Structure formats: structure tokens, C-alpha cells
Amino acid sequence: MNDTILATSGLTVRFGGLVALSELNVSISKGDVIGLIGPNGSGKTTFFNTISGLVRSSSGSIIFDGSDTTKMKVDQLASRGLARTFQRSRLCLPLSVFDNIALGAQGRLSSTLWGNIVRRSAFHAELRQLVEQIEDLLSNFDDNLARKIFDSTETLGMIDRRRVEICRALLGKPSLLLLDEPSAGMTHDETNQLMDEILAIRPKFGDPTIVIVEHEMGLIERITDHCIVLNYGQKICEGTFREVSADSAVRRAYLGQS
Numbered sequence: 001m002n003d004t005i006l007a008t009s010g011l012t013v014r015f016g017g018l019v020a021l022s023e024l025n026v027s028i029s030k031g032d033v034i035g036l037i038g039p040n041g042s043g044k045t046t047f048f049n050t051i052s053g054l055v056r057s058s059s060g061s062i063i064f065d066g067s068d069t070t071k072m073k074v075d076q077l078a079s080r081g082l083a084r085t086f087q088r089s090r091l092c093l094p095l096s097v098f099d100n101i102a103l104g105a106q107g108r109l110s111s112t113l114w115g116n117i118v119r120r121s122a123f124h125a126e127l128r129q130l131v132e133q134i135e136d137l138l139s140n141f142d143d144n145l146a147r148k149i150f151d152s153t154e155t156l157g158m159i160d161r162r163r164v165e166i167c168r169a170l171l172g173k174p175s176l177l178l179l180d181e182p183s184a185g186m187t188h189d190e191t192n193q194l195m196d197e198i199l200a201i202r203p204k205f206g207d208p209t210i211v212i213v214e215h216e217m218g219l220i221e222r223i224t225d226h227c228i229v230l231n232y233g234q235k236i237c238e239g240t241f242r243e244v245s246a247d248s249a250v251r252r253a254y255l256g257q258s
Contacts, residue, residue: 004063005030005176005209006051011060013043013050013233020046022233024060030175033199034211035220035241038230039253044213045087047230048178052084053077065175083169084178087213089161089185093154097145097164100153101134104168137167140201159190166198173205179212183219191216195223217245229253 004027011024021043028034036044049055051062053074062070069077083104091100131149138146141163148156153164162182169177179198183191202208214220220227221241229237229244231253237244244250 003030004028005065006211007063008051009061009063011047011050011062012058013046013055014058020233021050021057024230024233024235026228026235028209028211029226030209031207032209032225033223034209035224035227036211036213036230037215037217037220037227037244038236041232042230042253043233044230045180046233048084048180048211048213052082052178078172078174081172081175082178083172083174083176085162085165085169085180085182087181087184089165091153091161091164093152095153096150097138097153097156098131098134098149100164101137101168101171102130104171134167134171137170138163140204141167141197158185159194162186162194163197166194170201170205173208175206175208177208177210179210179214181213181215183214183216188216191219192222195219199223217241221245 006026006028008024008026011021011026012019013021024043024047036047038044046055050057051064051069053069053072053076057070060070061068064077064082065080067080069080072080135146135149138149142160145156145160145163148160153161156164162185166182182194186194198210202210212220212224224241227238227241227244228235229247229250231249236249236253237247
């Protein structure tokens, strides 16, 4: 049985004369927690954007869960089990917690506008089911947050806003979850708390593979099985955190040591 969930071969992304990713070969196993690290501008977010369909590669291929997804769009990838968060919040703050998370279920709802009008009982049943599902999802993180399901998202603190974004990504029970700097805007303690919560509830969602971009190396060391290090769009090292942190090329590029 093939235990690889994501593989890229010769993945290259160019923006005009800038090569953001260069001949990138990556293989990620199912169920692992992978740290994607490197200095600013090394290509980490471009890698996320490319495999999640936001950016089209210039050459190379992407195989996700056994299928060639190189040219697939965001919605197609989401339906196949790929979900992600962003470094900068993508929440609609004036909307409720429920509304923000429910946006993640938009492609899976069976009700249509016309159906909602003429089949009210079916619409209400589906809505009740979605409310219960989201309440249960929120309670995995914090019972108090679950009680705020219809509150405006702008009333929440940063850790709760991050929880809402994670819940939106988890709603479809993805097999691959991409986390782009989840610590952004949070304290060290909040970051550790959030990651502990994510790892604790993973079994409820089938132990999805997680790839995390993060600058907090203590967190990467603590939670990852394997690390991939990028610099100038190229992979310069991979291995356990202990192995990559001892590599001279990584020290020069990322840690600033000779």
C-alpha cells in the first residue's frame, strides 16, 4: 500500500523573472506531522499556494492521494480532502462564528436557493445538523467557544479566532491539513495550547497529515515527525528536527550561523 499522501516532482513556480520554487521534489507520508521551515522568502507559502490550487505551477507535477492534481482548482482539491489555513486571518469578522465555519461546508450542502424556499423542512433539518456539527467541533477546542457559536467573530480573542479558522478547515474532515504560521498574532503559550488541541483531536478526524509552516522552532521540534527546509525556492535539507538543525547549510540559511 502506498503511504505517500503528497508528492511533487520538479515543481517549479516562476513569477516573471523570479523563481519562487525551483525543481522541488517532496514526498510526504500519510499521518505525519511535517515542519516546512526556512527563512522569509524561501518559498514556503508559495509551496502551500501551489499545492492548494491558488497558484499554477510553471512546470513539474503534484500527486495528491494518488491523483495528479497539478492543474486542479481550489474547490476540486478541497473536495478531495485538502484544507488549509492562512497566516493572515481570512475570517469575516462581522459574521458570526457559525457563519464563518459554515462557509467551509458550502460545497457539501445539498440545499439550493430554490430548494430552501419550497422545501423548508429539509432546509431546517440540514441547518440543525450543521449547527450541531459545528458546536461539537468547537467544543473539541473549548466549551465556552461553542456557546459563542452565534456571536460576532470580531468579539473573539486571537486564539479563538485561530480556533475558528482551524474548525472551518476541519469541517470537511480533510486528509491533508496545511497550517500557515498558526502562531501569528498569538503568544507563545497560546500557540502551544492551540497546537496541543489540534494534535489531541486529530484521531477524531482520521489522523490527517499536517504540514505546518512555523518560525517558532521550539514548536517545530516538539510536534513534528519530519522537517523539510527550503531556501530560495529549493529544498536544502530534510530529516528530523535534530538532523536539520545540525546541518551546516540550514544553519547558514535559516539560523544565521556559520
